[in-house]
Amino acid sequence: MLHLIRRGERLVVPFLLIIGWEIFSRSGLLPAALLPAPSIVLHSWADWAFAIDGSSQTYSGHWLSDALASCLRVLTGYAIATASGVLLGIAIGWWRWVERTIEPTVQMIRPIPPVSWIPLAIIWFGIADKPAIFLVFLGAFFPILLNTIHGVKTSDRNLIRAAAMMGATEQQMLRQVIFPAALPSIMAGLRIGIGSAWMLTVTAEMVAVKSGIGYVLWDSYYFLRYDLVLAAMVSIGLLGYGTDLLLKLLMQSTLRWQRGQTVQGR
Amino acid sequence: MAAIEIRNAVKIYQDQQRKRDLLALDTVNLTVEKNDFLCLLGPSGCGKSTLLNMIAGFESVSSGEILVDGKPVTGPGADRGMVFQQPTLMPWLTVWENIAFHLKLRGVHKAARREEAQLYIDMVGLTGFENHYPNELSGGMASRVGIARALLLNPAVILMDEPFAALDAQTRMDMQEELVAIWQKHQGTVVFVTHSVEEALVLGTKIAVMSCRPGRLGELIPLDLPYPRDITEAAFNDRKRHILARFKAEADKARKSAAA
Numbered sequence: 403m404l405h406l407i408r409r410g411e412r413l414v415v416p417f418l419l420i421i422g423w424e425i426f427s428r429s430g431l432l433p434a435a436l437l438p439a440p441s442i443v444l445h446s447w448a449d450w451a452f453a454i455d456g457s458s459q460t461y462s463g464h465w466l467s468d469a470l471a472s473c474l475r476v477l478t479g480y481a482i483a484t485a486s487g488v489l490l491g492i493a494i495g496w497w498r499w500v501e502r503t504i505e506p507t508v509q510m511i512r513p514i515p516p517v518s519w520i521p522l523a524i525i526w527f528g529i530a531d532k533p534a535i536f537l538v539f540l541g542a543f544f545p546i547l548l549n550t551i552h553g554v555k556t557s558d559r560n561l562i563r564a565a566a567m568m569g570a571t572e573q574q575m576l577r578q579v580i581f582p583a584a585l586p587s588i589m590a591g592l593r594i595g596i597g598s599a600w601m602l603t604v605t606a607e608m609v610a611v612k613s614g615i616g617y618v619l620w621d622s623y624y625f626l627r628y629d630l631v632l633a634a635m636v637s638i639g640l641l642g643y644g645t646d647l648l649l650k651l652l653m654q655s656t657l658r659w660q661r662g663q664t665v666q667g668r
Numbered sequence: 669m670a671a672i673e674i675r676n677a678v679k680i681y682q683d684q685q686r687k688r689d690l691l692a693l694d695t696v697n698l699t700v701e702k703n704d705f706l707c708l709l710g711p712s713g714c715g716k717s718t719l720l721n722m723i724a725g726f727e728s729v730s731s732g733e734i735l736v737d738g739k740p741v742t743g744p745g746a747d748r749g750m751v752f753q754q755p756t757l758m759p760w761l762t763v764w765e766n767i768a769f770h771l772k773l774r775g776v777h778k779a780a781r782r783e784e785a786q787l788y789i790d791m792v793g794l795t796g797f798e799n800h801y802p803n804e805l806s807g808g809m810a811s812r813v814g815i816a817r818a819l820l821l822n823p824a825v826i827l828m829d830e831p832f833a834a835l836d837a838q839t840r841m842d843m844q845e846e847l848v849a850i851w852q853k854h855q856g857t858v859v860f861v862t863h864s865v866e867e868a869l870v871l872g873t874k875i876a877v878m879s880c881r882p883g884r885l886g887e888l889i890p891l892d893l894p895y896p897r898d899i900t901e902a903a904f905n906d907r908k909r910h911i912l913a914r915f916k917a918e919a920d921k922a923r924k925s926a927a928a
Contacts, residue, residue, distance in 0.1 A: 560756040563726055568770040568821065569746035578772070582760045659760045659801040 438629040447633035450618075458630060461618055469641060472603050472614040475531055476645070479538025480599045487543050487595075488588060491550025492576060495584070508547065516540040516602055524610050534606035534614075541598035549591025553584025586660065589653045596649055600642040615641075669738050671825050671857040672700040672723060676732035679718055679883075692718050694882040695732070700825070705851060705858045707872035709865065709911070715883025716861045717753075717829055723859065724750050724827050737824045746770060749818030751828040755810035757802040757817075764789060764798040767816045788816040791850060808839040815847070825857040832867070844870050848895050865911050869904060870897050877911060879918045887914065 420440050426432075427439035438446075446458050453463030461468070493500045494508075516537050523533035557580055565579045607616025615634050622630035679693040693715045700706050708716040721727040723734055725744040734741045736748060744750075757766045765772070768785040776784075789798055792812040802810060811831050818826050832840045848871060851858060862868050868875045869891065877886040889911070893903055 558756070560752060560754060561758060563744070564750070564752065564756045564758075564817075565769070565773075566726075566744040567724065567746070567748070567750045568773060568817075570773050574773050578769075579758065582758070585760070657760075659803070 435626065436628065438632060443629045443632045443636070446627070446629040447636070450630065450633060458627075461622075461630065464618075465637070468613065468615050468618055469637065472607065472616065472638075473641065475534045475603045475606070475611075475614065476538055476596075476599045478531075479535040479603070480542050480596065482535070483539045483542035483546055483595060483599070484592065487546030487591070488550050491547045491588075492554055492580060492584070494547075495551045495554025496576060496580060508544075512544050512548075516598075517605055520606070520609055523606075529610055529612065531611065533610045534603055537602040537606045538599045541602040542595035545594035545598060546588070546591040549587045549594070550584060553587025553591075554580055556587070557583035586657055589649075589657065593646060593649055593653075596645050597642065600638060600645070604638055669702075670699045670735075671702045671704065671737065672698070672859065673735040673738075674698040674719075674723075674732070675735075677719070677722065677729045677734055678731045679715065679722065679727070680730040691882040693722075694884050696883075696885050698876060698885055698888075700857060700859060702857055703855055705860065705871060705873045707868035707875045708859060708861045708878060709868040709875050710863065710878030710883070711880055711915070712863055714878045714880040716863075716878050718883065719878075720827050720829050720859060720861050723825070724748055746821045747824050749821040749823035749826045751811070751814045751818045751826065751831045753829045753831065753833060755802070755807075755814045757810060757813055759802050762799045762801055763794060763805070763813055766802070766813055767820055769817065770821055784820065785816075788820050791819065791854075792816045793846065806839075807835050808843060811835065811843060815850070819850070819854065823856075825859060828858065828860040830861055830863070833862075840867075845896055847871065852895065865908055865915075866899060869893075869907055869911075870899065875911070877914060880922060886918075 423437075424439050424441060427434060427437050427442075447465075448454050449456065449463075450458040450461050451463070451465035456462045490504070490508075494505055495501070519537060519540060520533070523536045527533040527536060561579055561583060562575065565575055570579065603614065604616035604619070607614040608620040611617055615637050619631055619634035619638075622628075622634065674696055677693060677696045678691075681690045681692055683690050696719060708719065710716045718727060722729055723736065723741065725741045725748070741748075758769065761769065764782060764785040767788055768776075768781040771781040771784060786798070789795060792815055794809060794812050794816070797805070797809065802813070805813070814831060818828075832843050835843060844867065860868075860871055862871075872891055875889045875891060877889065878884065879886050889907070891907065893901075893907075897904060
């Protein structure tokens, strides 16, 4: 029983929000077209996903392919960002000369908002997947890179000594000591990175791509279909939540050794 | 051949901020014979850990030389097993994986690593905790893992840097007793750094007393008391009194020179 109440706890706030929103929309304080009620959003969404009555017009039944298109961009850009961010981060954190030669440049590029690369991305890569992937990469790369550097720099010096005592070569040191020692920090970077990745996919799709959930969102805005705008927003939220959940699972399985380190010992 | 030979070892640290050099160790000469259990005894900051780190190869000598098994020390290596002040176990590896880490570095496959680790796990009394992670261990258990890890290297010498300093008194006594038992069974050369007179007297076959600022090697006291040693025995107390008197004389001398 207590268990059921516990599970219900997390649903209370969304439930109240939706009820309040439904009542507010139906009260007529705002024109219904400006703030569609949740029931209407859900209806359009259902048509977008399963083509029940054609109410979402050209998008009817296209949700899955739109979602897949966005997911693929996120995944590609994110994978490139992860591989390069972790490798470069370890190199910068470990070798002083790499830090001295590369880090200033990286820190100079970092404050430039990824969105401001859109014009260049379009002229370099055209209107397709590539500019979106490039933006996703930019958004996810820096948090992953910085957290990796931090993880390497703060890894316990004594562990390095212990490994040297046991005869580790430099390559073994990096792979079997530095990388696992930095992993909690890298994982934190990955979780920040996935958030930026979704933000930038959607941004890119609104401007530079002709498919995906971000494109549907922007296109629906032109056709005054705020119900679809809202459905697209919720879709992004859910997809982002889903990918973060996957990361959390990955974290729990790779950082198994950290369990029992919470304050309450749970 | 001696297990360790230290000839005229000097360590000078450069203090960058104050632009002057600090003499940490002043011309240390010391020979450790095979199967000696040598305790380096001295107050904090007298350079005994520095000396140990130089034998381990973590720090270089400013002048002079250190030979282990006749070969000069140039850097850390698996011929010298170190047990650190903190257990310094890899937190992402289980007990047995930590103990067998050296074998993994040498590319030994898993079944053989697991088998060899078990020998040392049994030796230090950790049977049943093979698959625990370091954060699930008590302080005493973690230092056992550290000792097992050093023993598995089968090194020419084992270097121990106050490995029991962070343990409670009861656990420390148990660990000292077990260390002596393992050393007697396993045989080997041990250099053990400590600031506790009693610990040095319980463990060592020889005690090298160090004095402070700059770190110098004082008296080398051979101990022929039988193991396990009784800390309430008259012979034990005689030695303890002797060493404490030396410490006091050193401290007085230091105070006088500081006042002058």
